[in-house]
Structure formats: structure tokens, C-alpha cells
Amino acid sequence: xxxxxxxxxxxxxxxxxxGNFSILEAMKQALVARGLEPHQVLFISxxxxxxxxxxxxxxxxxxxxxxxxxxxxTGAKLANPELTVIVESGDGCSYGEGGNHFLAAIRRNIDVTxxxxxxxxxxxxxxxxxxxxxxxxxxxxxxxxxxxxxxxPAVVAVAMHAGFVARAFAxxxxxxxxxxxxxxxxxxxxxxxxxxPCVSFNKVNTFAWYKSRCYPLPxxxxxxxxxxxxxxxxxxxDRIPVGVIYRNERPPFEEHFPVLSQGPLVGRDVDRMMLKKxxxxxx
Amino acid sequence: xxxxxxxxxxxxxxxxGLVTIGxxxxxxxxRSGYSVVVTQSYQSRIRxxxxxxxxxxxxxxxxxxxxxxxxxxxxxxxxxxxxxxELSPWGLIIMDxxxxxxxxxxxxxxxxxxxPDKFLNIAALxxxxxxxxxxxxxxxxxxxxxxxxxxxxxxxxxxxxxEKAFRWTADQPLSFQKLPRVSHxxxxxxxxxxxxxxxxALSAGLKFYSFYPMTPATSxxxxxxxxxxxxxxxxxxxxxxxxxxxxAIGASFTGAPSMxxxxxxxxxxxxxxxxxxxxxxxxxxxxxxxxxxxATGLPTRTEQSDMELVLHSGHGEFPRAIFAPGxxxxxxxxxxxxxxxxxxxxxxxxxxxxxFFADSYRAIDPFDIEDMSPVNPSYALTSSSSPYRRxxxxxxxxxxxxxxxxxxxxxxxxxxxxxxxxHITEDLTVRQRMVEKxxxxxxxxxxxxxxxxxxxxxxxxxxxxxxxxxxxxxxxxASQMRSNGKRIATLHFTQVWPLVSEQFSEHLQKTRELVCIxxxxxxxxARLIRRETGVLIAxxxxxxxxLPITPEYILRKLCSN
Numbered sequence: 001x002x003x004x005x006x007x008x009x010x011x012x013x014x015x016x017x018x019g020n021f022s023i024l025e026a027m028k029q030a031l032v033a034r035g036l037e038p039h040q041v042l043f044i045s046x047x048x049x050x051x052x053x054x055x056x057x058x059x060x061x062x063x064x065x066x067x068x069x070x071x072x073x074t075g076a077k078l079a080n081p082e083l084t085v086i087v088e089s090g091d092g093c094s095y096g097e098g099g100n101h102f103l104a105a106i107r108r109n110i111d112v113t114x115x116x117x118x119x120x121x122x123x124x125x126x127x128x129x130x131x132x133x134x135x136x137x138x139x140x141x142x143x144x145x146x147x148x149x150x151x152x153p154a155v156v157a158v159a160m161h162a163g164f165v166a167r168a169f170a171x172x173x174x175x176x177x178x179x180x181x182x183x184x185x186x187x188x189x190x191x192x193x194x195x196x197p198c199v200s201f202n203k204v205n206t207f208a209w210y211k212s213r214c215y216p217l218p219x220x221x222x223x224x225x226x227x228x229x230x231x232x233x234x235x236x237x238d239r240i241p242v243g244v245i246y247r248n249e250r251p252p253f254e255e256h257f258p259v260l261s262q263g264p265l266v267g268r269d270v271d272r273m274m275l276k277k278x279x280x281x282x283x
Numbered sequence: 284x285x286x287x288x289x290x291x292x293x294x295x296x297x298x299x300g301l302v303t304i305g306x307x308x309x310x311x312x313x314r315s316g317y318s319v320v321v322t323q324s325y326q327s328r329i330r331x332x333x334x335x336x337x338x339x340x341x342x343x344x345x346x347x348x349x350x351x352x353x354x355x356x357x358x359x360x361x362x363x364x365x366x367x368x369e370l371s372p373w374g375l376i377i378m379d380x381x382x383x384x385x386x387x388x389x390x391x392x393x394x395x396x397x398x399p400d401k402f403l404n405i406a407a408l409x410x411x412x413x414x415x416x417x418x419x420x421x422x423x424x425x426x427x428x429x430x431x432x433x434x435x436x437x438x439x440x441x442x443x444x445x446e447k448a449f450r451w452t453a454d455q456p457l458s459f460q461k462l463p464r465v466s467h468x469x470x471x472x473x474x475x476x477x478x479x480x481x482x483x484a485l486s487a488g489l490k491f492y493s494f495y496p497m498t499p500a501t502s503x504x505x506x507x508x509x510x511x512x513x514x515x516x517x518x519x520x521x522x523x524x525x526x527x528x529x530x531a532i533g534a535s536f537t538g539a540p541s542m543x544x545x546x547x548x549x550x551x552x553x554x555x556x557x558x559x560x561x562x563x564x565x566x567x568x569x570x571x572x573x574x575x576x577x578a579t580g581l582p583t584r585t586e587q588s589d590m591e592l593v594l595h596s597g598h599g600e601f602p603r604a605i606f607a608p609g610x611x612x613x614x615x616x617x618x619x620x621x622x623x624x625x626x627x628x629x630x631x632x633x634x635x636x637x638x639f640f641a642d643s644y645r646a647i648d649p650f651d652i653e654d655m656s657p658v659n660p661s662y663a664l665t666s667s668s669s670p671y672r673r674x675x676x677x678x679x680x681x682x683x684x685x686x687x688x689x690x691x692x693x694x695x696x697x698x699x700x701x702x703x704x705x706h707i708t709e710d711l712t713v714r715q716r717m718v719e720k721x722x723x724x725x726x727x728x729x730x731x732x733x734x735x736x737x738x739x740x741x742x743x744x745x746x747x748x749x750x751x752x753x754x755x756x757x758x759x760x761a762s763q764m765r766s767n768g769k770r771i772a773t774l775h776f777t778q779v780w781p782l783v784s785e786q787f788s789e790h791l792q793k794t795r796e797l798v799c800i801x802x803x804x805x806x807x808x809a810r811l812i813r814r815e816t817g818v819l820i821a822x823x824x825x826x827x828x829x830l831p832i833t834p835e836y837i838l839r840k841l842c843s844n
Contacts, residue, residue, distance in 0.1 A: 039691045044533070047698075055706050060687030061695040062536055063707065064529065065559050071526035075533025075541070076687075078517050079491055083537065083688045104522035259515045265490040266538025266686060270657045274513050275485055279652055282472040283314070 002037050004028055008058040014049060019170035019196025019207075023117060024053055026173045027088075030180035031059075034084075042083045044073040046093035049124050050117030053088045067097025070105045073112045074253075080264040081111070081254045084184060091118040095131040095151050102153070106162040108253040109188040115180065116153065116191070117170075119198035120205050127201035137204060153193045154233035158226070158246045163188030165233065165246040169214040170196035171207065175242065182244060188252040195240070210240070217243035224248065286373075288341035289415055289462060290349045293407070294366055295358025298330040300404035303429070305336030306473075306644070308408055311417055311425045312340045313473045313646035316465035320755065321475070321644035322348040322831060327498070327582040333361050338644075340415070342463045346610075346755030348643075350835045354414060354459075356407050360384065375459060377410050379403065390457065397447040398440065405441050409448020416461030419449045472647050476640035476752070479611045479647075480544075480570060481506035483618030485514055486650070488657030489568075490539035493519045493530040498582050499638035500544040500572040524549040528556030528567070535565045536696060538662060538686040540622060544570035547589045548579065550596070557631050558597035561721065563696040564674065564682070566625035566632075566661065568618070573637040575829050584829030585639035587751055587802035593633050594780055594811070600718070602725030604732075605633040605780040609754025611645040613777055619658065624731070626661040628724045629684055635779070637802065639831035640752035666692045672703040676716060680723025725781070732778055734786040739765065739772035745796040748820060750776040750808050753832040757800050760837035779808065788816040798841065800824045802832055 007028045014020050031041060043054035047066035054061040060083075064072050069087045077085045087094075094102060094116040105112065120137070122128040129139050129146045132153070136145040157165040164186040168176040176194065183190035195214065197207045221243065223229060229246035254260050262268075291308065293301045305321070312319050320339045326332035339349050352369045355362070355376045363376060363384055370376065370388060378384065380391035394406045405426070412422045423442055430438060474482070481503050484492070494504045508518040517539070521527035524545055531541035545553060550571045560567045573589045575581040593605055604624050606617040618634060625632040662684045668675065671692035675682045682703075687694040695705030700717060702708040739761055749757040754775050761771045774790055776782075791797055791812070799809035799820040804827040809820040824840040826832050 037691075039688060039693055042537070042687045052707065055695075055697075058693060060693050061697070061705065062533070062563070062687075063695075063697040063699060064532070064563070065555055065698055068525060068529040068556070068559075071521065071529035072533035072536070074519075074526075075491065075493065075530035075535075075539075076537040077533075078519070078530075079534035079539035079541075080537040080686075080688055100522050101526055104526065257517055258512055259517060262515075264538065264688075265515075265517065265534070266662075266689065267660070268490065268515055270486065270488050271514060272486075272653050272655070275482075276652045278485070278510055278513065279472065279482060279649060282474045282478065283310075283470060283649075 002032055002035060004032055006038060006058060007031060010056040012056050013052060015200050017199040019119060019198070020050060020053060020117060022170045022173050023176065023194055023196065024056055026176040027180060028057060029177040030184065033177065033181050034184055036084055040084055042076060042085050044069045044076065044085065044087045046089040046098065047124070048090035048093050050088060050090035051093060067093050068101065069093065070098060070101040070112070070114065074105065074108065074110050077110055077112055078254065078257070078260070080266060081260050082264055085112045086184070087112060087114045089116065091116060091120065091130045091132045092122050095153055103160070105189050106157055106160045109163050109250050110253040111187050111189070113183045113190045113192065116193050117196055118193050119196045119202055121198050121202040123198050123201055152234065152236065153191065154245055155230065157191045158229045158233045161226070161248060162191060162246070163248060163250050164190035164244070165229070166190070166192045166244045167242050168192055168194045169210055169242050170194055171211065172214065172216070172242065175216055179244060186247065188250055213238060213240045214242045215239060217241050286460065287343060288339050288345055288349065289353045290337060290339040290351060291354040291356065291411055291415070292335055292337040292352045292366055293356040293358065294333065294335040294362030296331045297325065297328055297334050299358045301334060301336050301358055304404040304408040305338065307426050307429050308411065309338050309644050310429070310473050311412060311422045312338065313471050314421060314425060314469060315417055316469040317342060317462060317646065318345040319473070319644060319646045320345045320348050321642070322639065323642040324830070325583050333365060335366070340462065342465050347759045348756070348831055348833050350833050354411055356411060357382065358403065358407070373460070375414070377407060390455070392451070398444045402440065402444045405444045406448045409445040410452045413449045413452040414457065414459045414461070419445070470649065472649055473644050474611050474647055475642055475644045476608070476611055476614045476636050477502040477572070478506055479614035480618045480634060480636070483615035484542050484568070484622065485510065485516070486652055486655050486657070487619045487622035488540045488660070489542055489622070490516050491531060491534035491541040492516065492543070493521045493527040494544055495521050495524045495527050495549055497546045497549045499574055499641040500546050500570060502641060503544040503570060524552040525556065528553040529559070531567055532556060532560050532563070532565050535567055536563070537688065540566065540626070540658065540660065542568040542570065544572065546572050546574050547576045547592065550589070550592065554596040558599055559698050560631045561597060561601035562698050564629040565696070566629050568621045568625050568632050568634065570634045570636065572641050573635065575827065581829045583638065585637045585802065585831050586827060586829065587637055588804070588807070588827070590635060590779055590807045593635060597631070601630065601721050602628065602728050603631055603633060603780065604728050604778065605635055607635045607751035607777055607779050609751060609775060609777050611647050615650060617777065622658040624728060626658055627681070628728055629661060629681065630724065635751060637752050662686050664690060666690070670704065673705040674701060674703050674717065674720070676703060676720055679727055680720045681727070729781045729783060732781055732783050732786070735774050735776045737772060737774050737790055740770040742770065743772035743794050744770045745798060746790060746794045747771065747773045747798050747800055748808065748812070749773065749800040750779050753800060753802060756832045756834050756837060759834040763834060763838060776808065779811070782811065782815040784816040788818055791816070791818045796822065798822045798824060800832060800837060802826050
């Protein structure tokens with residue numbers, strides 16, 4: 001049986017007090033709870049402090065380019081649908097550089113979990129605004145405050161009828177772990193937007209700021225009610241609901257490929273007789 | 284201009300069915316045992332404008348397009364205006380009598396008496412087929428096969444129009460020199476460059492193709508998508524070219540031999556992914572089908588101006604190979620070769636082609652496809668060391684490749700500099716060794732380089748140097764110059780990177796005159812040869828007006844120099 005220790009313990013390059021630590025713990029808990037062994041899991045990440053997370057546990061890892069994790073994950077999942085594919089990256093990677101891929105992944109409903117570490121600021125490059133920074137957020141390169149409206153990933157995902165949309169708070173570790181488990185179990189694209197403090201560069205959206213606002217969705221909340229989900233996802237400010245906001249039963253993208261009914265593409269031979277017939281079609 | 288071949292040019296507006304009769308005629312000619320080279324020229328629009336479909340055919344091997352037209356088939360008036368000057372002295376214009384053009388080489392055909400307007404193209408097909416000496420039954424069968432999904436009524440009507448056209452033409456007092464009789468009907472295939480690339484990839488074991496539509500590469504995707512279920516592959520239209528290459532890298536990482544295809548602009552977007560494939564040591568084949576640039580350029584025309592882009596694409600230093608096929612057969616075999624190298628050296632391998640070649644149909648002998656095994660995948664099922672290290676240092680620079688999920692071994696790949704186990708590192712000693720390890724693979728690639736093809740006189744006064752799709756035009760130009768008593772050799776590159784000086788620099792030094800022939804404005808191959816060998820090729824024949832290099836173009840330029 002798989003245990004937490006199978007996922008290992010590593011030194012990190014994160015700042016003490018970073019929200020990433022609790023996300024990492026919640027992830028390990030969720031993988032163990034799902035009974036997944038390290039070799040069954042493939043993490044894909046981009047670039048940023050959050051994107052380093054897969055280096056700090058035992059699993060298969062593809063740490064690619066900034067913003068491009070979702071396409072890599074899509075290709076990886078299509079070639080081997082038996083893998084549990086999880087994308088972990090920050091708000092800049094997932095919603096800024098990779099914005100088009102975010103929309104396309106939702107449309108495809110590829111069976112991949114996107115766990116976006118959302119601290120509303122760029123950490124690795126030392127404190128510039130991110131797509132999710134609130135309007136007016138002051139940084140060294142936005143001295144007059146951020147002029148663009150904040151991107152709300154949950155609202156966009158719900159509006160697009162994404163398969164599974166959740167928001168979580170990093171320090172509500174058990175709640176987060178439970179959401180991750182549900183997201184992994186979900187067959188289709190699942191988004192978990194995880195709010196987390198950046199202790200070094202975000203002095204506004206601090207641990208205390210999130211803690212006083214984030215509240216778990218009530219037990220009787222119905223995540224299949226799309227209209228209610230839009231309103232819930234849009235809630236921001238004094239009260240921020242966390243939990244599974246929306247889910248539906250769209251078939252996952254992989255089901256549209258008959259070739260995948262026989263499992264992974266790896267190691268399959270070439271049907272040379274068929275190819276010969278195809279060639280003869282050019283006569 | 285030669286009388287050994289016949290060059291038929293069909294011209295008209297987009298949407299008039301000229302490609303349809305062009306393809307039927309090409310197939311009929313090939314099935315009758317002749318050789319063909321097709322040149323398609325079209326505008327970036329779906330209806331209207333001026334498009335042309337030229338088929339050069341002959342009993343002997345035809346290897347290049349020709350500018351002079353022997354039979355002009357104008358489906359509209361503009362075609363006559365645009366192509367009249369290209370008509371050879373013995374040439375004919377086959378035109379609707381309603382076109383109202385006086386021309387002493389014009390043959391006015393009463394098309395409208397035979398059938399309604401929509402059969403005009405089939406009527407023209409009949410007249411041309413008779414003139415060049417094709418068998419009516421064979422043309423009819425080819426047509427039926429082409430229209431196999433059409434209703435019986437239309438098929439019958441087509442047949443009737445064809446028959447009328449053959450009968451009418453037979454009654455005309457025309458003395459057009461037909462194609463010489465060849466003894467056998469042939470089982471030759473009619474295939475263009477992109478189709479051969481698609482077929483070669485399938486035969487090599489391609490399992491994943493991702494793309495974003497872009498002329499002139501799109502037809503590779505169209506060809507593969509139509510066969511995806513039968514061949515058990517996935518073809519996915521990505522949201523952009525960046526996604527396309529990253530998807531292919533992801534699929535390759537988990538075990539599917541992968542390829543992407545695009546043109547210059549789309550490839551520019553892919554270049555960060557090229558670097559990613561190199562750093563993560565993930566096999567990928569990349570087809571760049573060139574068209575005139577900068578920026579959007581001339582989307583539907585041809586050029587050879589992206590060699591330097593491909594050669595230098597991707598930030599940082601890493602090995603690569605670039606193939607530039609010169610025949611449809613080479614498209615097939617070099618695509619297979621590209622997959623071999625991608626697997627063996629675990630990185631990006633390129634195929635450079637262009638619009639002319641992508642759309643140029645040729646008659647080719649079938650490949651021995653049953654006897655060709657797929658390319659050996661480079662992954663191992665068990666690790667030679669424990670724990671497994673994806674980037675273990677080796678003498679060749681090639682590390683054992685494992686796939687995630689097919690064993691208990693964990694596979695870690697990183698775009699950051701990494702240690703042998705694949706994890707991010709800032710150990711600068713490891714950094715230096717990793718750079719050397721990656722570059723070491725370049726030595727293996729170099730040892731497998733295809734030498735350029737040298738043909739012609741042993742002691743030439745002039746050597747024509749060329750690469751890629753211009754191969755046939757250069758060979759034919761050289762052969763014509765030889766028949767005028769000149770001593771000419773050709774040196775043609777089907778692999779433009781790496782260049783191995785020892786393979787060819789001697790040929791460049793044993794001649795009085797060197798000429799580089801390229802479809803670009805600055806002489807990119809000449810510059811590369813200069814850089815790699817020190818040999819200066821001062822004289823260049825360059826073409827950058829969007830049209831393919833022809834034997835006539837080369838001869839004109841060489842005479843005027």
C-alpha cells in the first residue's frame with residue numbers, strides 16, 4: 001500500500017512560510033488517498049516558483065516551458081491515457097503566458113487536473129503584477145497600481161462549462177486535499193485555483209487576508225447548478241467561497257479517439273498491409 | 284523548350300474545377316505509363332482570381348517543371364492574357380468558342396453545344412486527352428474513380444461529354460505531336476511531396492501529429508487525418524503552433540513517435556519548443572514547408588528562404604539535422620530517416636520543403652512498404668541503473684530513454700538545466716558536462732550525414748550547387764548545357780545540416796566556376812558553405828518572385844550573367 005513516505009521529502013528553494021508547502025503536503029495526501037503510486041502519476045509544470053513543486057516529490061515529471069504545460073499534458077495524456085496527469089504551475093504560467101491553452105484545455109475537456117498556485121503576483125521574477133492581481137495592486141513596475149481588471153479563472157471556467165471547477169485556500173490543507181482527490185477522480189478537465197499567500201512579494205493578499213475571507217461552501221451547495229456556480233465563482237472581496245464550485249458530466253476528450261480504446265499508443269506496430277492499401281489509393 | 288515532353292497548362296478562376304481536371308489528367312497520364320511533374324500556382328482566395336495547374340509529361344523521366352506551354356487550356360479570358368507569351372511555337376490554345384479571342388494558335392471548341400457550363404472542364408479534359416494521345420477508356424475509368432462518390436446521373440453525363448470531346452477532336456485537322464507510345468500501362472502512383480512525407484511518417488511509425496493550419500503544410504495534416512483511424516494514430520488541430528509543438532513533445536515523452544508540420548510564420552512560433560525538445564532530449568520530427576516571407580508574405584507561393592531560420596531556430600546550442608528532399612521518393616525516405624535520427628539522438632530533426640514541392644504531383648513507383656519496418660523506438664523497458672537517471676552521462680551523449688508509467692522507474696525531464704536524474708540544478712560543473720553531453724550527440728548525427736549528390740562531368744568547367752526542391756530543374760539545366768558542349772557538374776544537397784566539408788569541398792575546388800542556385804534573395808546555402816568550408820561561391824542564381832526554379836530560369840540567368 002502506498003504511503004506518504006513513498007512520495008519522499010526534499011529540500012526546496014521556497015521562502016519560509018510560502019503557501020507552496022501546504023499545497024505540496026495536500027497533494028501528497030491526495031495521491032496517497034487515491035492509492036496512486038508515484039510511477040502512475042505524471043506531473044507537468046511550467047516555470048515559476050510553483051512550477052518547481054513536482055521536483056519536491058517522487059513521481060514522473062516533465063518540467064517544461066513557461067505557460068506551455070497544458071499542451072504538453074494534453075499530448076502526454078493522449079499518448080498514454082493510463083497515466084494520471086497533473087499540471088502544477090502558478091497564476092502567471094496558467095492564466096497569463098498560457099491563457100490560450102487554458103481556454104483550449106477547457107474546451108477539449110482533456111482528463112488532466114490543473115492545479116494553479118494563485119498568489120496574485122509573480123514571485124520568481126520578484127514581484128510584478130500577475131493576471132490575477134487585483135486592480136490597483138502596486139508593484140515596482142506598476143507603481144501607479146495595476147490598471148487592468150483581474151482575471152477570474154473560476155468564472156471563466158464555469159462560463160465555458162468546464163468539467164470541474166474548484167477554488168481552494170492553501171492553508172485549508174484538508175479541504176484542499178479533498179478537492180484534489182475529487183479532481184483526480186473526475187474524468188475530464190479539472191481546474192483547482194488555489195489561493196495562497198506570497199510572503200515575499202504580496203503584502204496585500206496575505207495569509208491573514210485570505211484566512212478572514214475564505215469560507216468552505218455549505219454542505220447543501222449544488223455544484224451542478226450552472227447559474228448558481230457563475231455567481232459563486234464571481235464572489236470576491238470580503239467573502240471568498242472555496243470548494244467545488246461547478247461540475248458536469250461531459251465526456252472526456254480522449255473518448256473521441258477510437259484508437260485509444262486499446263490503451264496507450266506506445267509500442268504499437270504499424271499495420272503494413274493497411275498502409276500498403278493506403279499507398280495503392282494514390283494510383 | 285523541348286519536344287520530348289508536353290506541357291499542358293490549365294488556367295482559370297478558383298472554383299472553376301481546374302484542379303479537378305488537372306488531377307484527373309495527371310492520373311490518366313501516369314496510368315498510361317508516362318512521367319509527370321505538376322506545378323500548381325494559386326492565389327490566396329477560394330473563389331475567383333487566377334490559378335493554374337501545369338502538367339509536364341513525357342515518355343522519359345520528367346524531373347522539372349517547364350515554363351513554355353504546349354497546350355494552354357484557358358477556362359477564362361484572363362488565362363490567355365497571362366499565359367499567351369509562354370506558348371511554344373507549336374503550341375495550341377484549347378478554348379471555348381464563346382471566349383471571343385482571335386489567335387492563330389487557338390482552337391475554338393463548341394463546348395456549349397455538348398453540355399451545360401458546369402461540364403466545361405470535363406469537355407476540355409476530353410479534347411486535351413485526345414490531343415496528347417491518351418486512351419479514351421483509360422481516361423474515363425480514371426475519371427470514374429476520381430468521382431466515386433458522385434451520383435450515377437452525373438457520372439453518365441461526364442462520360443457522354445468526354446466521348447463527344449474525343450469524337451469532335453478526332454475530326455479536326457490538327458497535327459499536334461502526340462506523346463510517343465509506351466508499351467505498358469503502369470501501376471505508378473501519383474503523389475505530391477506532402478503526401479509522400481505523410482506516407483513516410485506513417486511507415487516510420489508516426490503515432491501523433493499536431494498542427495495549426497497553415498499553407499502549404501496543411502495538406503500533410505489532411506492526408507494523415509483521413510487515415511488516422513485506419514492507422515491507429517492521433518491527429519490533433521492545436522489552438523496555435525506553440526501548442527502544436529508542445530503537444531507533440533508531450534506525446535513523444537510518453538511514447539508516441541511525433542511530428543509537427545507548419546510554414547515559416549508558424550514555425551517562428553514553435554521555436555521555443557524546438558529548444559525544449561533539445562533540452563529535454565525528446566524526439567520530434569518537424570516539417571517546415573516554406574513560402575515567401577517576411578511575415579505573411581505570399582501565402583500560396585514558393586520560396587527557399589527559411590533554411591537559416593530552421594538552422595538557427597531555438598535559443599541555445601544543441602545538435603540537429605535538416606533534410607531537404609529533392610524528389611517525391613526522397614520525401615518518403617528522408618522522412619523515415621528523420622524519424623530514425625529523432626529516436627536515436629533524442630531531439631529535434633527537420634524536413635525542409637516548400638509550396639512548389641508540397642503541391643507538385645509526380646508519377647512514382649510504389650514503395651516496398653510491406654518490407655519496411657517502423658523505426659526502432661529509442662525507449663527501454665528496464666533500466667540499466669537504479670535509480671534510473673534520464674540524463675546519465677555516456678560516451679556518445681545518448682542516455683537510456685525510458686517512458687513514464689510503463690515501469691516503476693520514474694522519468695524526470697526538465698527544461699531547466701538538470702542533473703543526471705532530471706532534476707533542476709544550478710551546479711555549474713554539472714551544467715558544463717550537460718552542455719557537452721548534448722553536443723556530443725551532434726558527432727553521431729554528423730557521422731550519418733548524407734553526402735551531397737555529385738553528377739555530371741568529371742572535370743567540369745562549372746559546378747551548379749543547389750538544395751531541396753530545385754533538384755530536377757538544376758539537373759535538367761545542366762543536361763541542356765552539356766548538350767551544348769559545356770562541361771557541367773551538379774552538386775545537390777538533400778541534407779543541409781550538418782555540413783561535412785570533407786564530403787564535398789574538393790568538388791568545389793576542382794572547377795573554374797561555381798554557381799549556387801537557390802530560391803531566395805541572399806544565397807543562404809552559399810553563405811553556409813562559405814562559413815563551413817571557406818569556399819566562396821560568388822556567382823548565384825537566385826529566385827524570389829514566388830515561382831519555382833525552372834530549367835529555363837537557370838539558363839536565362841546564366842546567359843545574362
